[in-house]
Amino acid sequence: MIVCLCNALTDRQLEQAVAQGARRPREVYAACDCKAQCGTCTRMVLGMIRDAVLQPAAGEATMAAG
Template sequence: MYICLCNGLSDTRIQAAIDAGASRTHDVYAACGCRAQCGCCTATILGLLRAPATAAEGSAGAA
């Protein structure tokens, strides 16, 4: 699914950047070789960036 229409970034490409170590939206754009254009996708990218940390915190609390 496309997350960023301006740069043609899909969720899988963004997730690959996150898996490679991107920790900020700027890092995601840089890893994909682009920059934010209109900014509509930044909230979604932030959500993807925060999702793994939230999942890890939830599983750590259950132990």
């Protein structure tokens, strides 16, 4: 699905950039060889980053409890 209309970036491209270590929106855009234009998608990008950061923490809590 296209998330960034200005740069025609898909959710998969953005998720891949985050999976490769991008932790700020500008890092995500840079990994996709572009820059934010209108900024409408920035909120979605931030959500992807937060999810990526929180998922490993949730997994660690589960392993510690088990």
